[in-house]
Amino acid sequence: DLKNPFVKRIIDIYRFKTMLALSAEQTVESAVIPIYHLSDRRQTLEQIASGVIVRIKNEYFILSASHVFDQIGDYALCTGVGNGENVIQLPGERFSSPKGLSGTHSDDVIDASAYHIQCDIPESLRKLAITIEDFDTEKNDNSKDLIIHLASGFRIKKSNTAGNAIRSKREAFATTEVNDEYYEILGLDSNTHIVLAYGEQFLVDNRWQLAPIPKGFSGGAIIKVVPIKTTTGVIYKQKLTG
Numbered sequence: 001d002l003k004n005p006f007v008k009r010i011i012d013i014y015r016f017k018t019m020l021a022l023s024a025e026q027t028v029e030s031a032v033i034p035i036y037h038l039s040d041r042r043q044t045l046e047q048i049a050s051g052v053i054v055r056i057k058n059e060y061f062i063l064s065a066s067h068v069f070d071q072i073g074d075y076a077l078c079t080g081v082g083n084g085e086n087v088i089q090l091p092g093e094r095f096s097s098p099k100g101l102s103g104t105h106s107d108d109v110i111d112a113s114a115y116h117i118q119c120d121i122p123e124s125l126r127k128l129a130i131t132i133e134d135f136d137t138e139k140n141d142n143s144k145d146l147i148i149h150l151a152s153g154f155r156i157k158k159s160n161t162a163g164n165a166i167r168s169k170r171e172a173f174a175t176t177e178v179n180d181e182y183y184e185i186l187g188l189d190s191n192t193h194i195v196l197a198y199g200e201q202f203l204v205d206n207r208w209q210l211a212p213i214p215k216g217f218s219g220g221a222i223i224k225v226v227p228i229k230t231t232t233g234v235i236y237k238q239k240l241t242g
Contacts, residue, residue, distance in 0.1 A: 153220025
């Protein structure tokens with residue numbers, strides 16, 4: 001009941017917190033990049049997933065979901081900045097979580113891969129990379145404070161191919177972590193997994209609308225927006241948490 005004063009108060013608090021989170025500098029969000037692969041239908045490159053580019057010392061990695069590489073196989077990873085520039089092929093080696101009983105990563109409960117890039121990459125990609133300092137390394141304290149998380153990636157629906165160039169649109173959806181009971185229902189450990197709420201509908205101008213289907217977000221970033229107290233007040237900082 002959107003007219004219920006208690007519900008309205010909760011919505012107002014959530015909106016305020018979301019606005020603060022979305023106003024934070026996009027330090028981690030900007031490191032989310034599209035992943036491309038050959039289409040089975042047209043034998044042209046198309047966007048299939050998302051990833052996060054990371055620099056450790058002088059080495060570069062792309063973090064993504066392992067099931068994405070079931071589709072890529074032994075091919076070089078193809079990516080770009082999504083602004084219409086030509087697609088970049090990046091040879092490298094992949095380190096992945098173990099496959100499930102199916103022999104694929106479709107039933108891999110961890111479903112995480114690190115792709116170690118083994119070639120020079122353009123400055124346009126290098127400047128996007130985050131470092132270990134941008135990771136969320138704090139132990140989950142089950143805080144009852146309302147912490148906003150962002151799920152960031154590229155939807156296939158928003159990507160367009162023209163020759164060897166692809167335009168992709170990065171998006172971020174704000175949400176929160178679910179209650180502890182949902183971890184128990186799903187049989188997941190909050191120390192190794194994070195579960196975010198994603199309803200079939202969401203509010204826009206106090207009206208319910210169908211939520212977008214985030215096909216293509218696989219391997220993208222789950223970002224925790226952390227409030228940090230400073231001498232000049234509270235600032236909000238993005239941390240890669242999943």
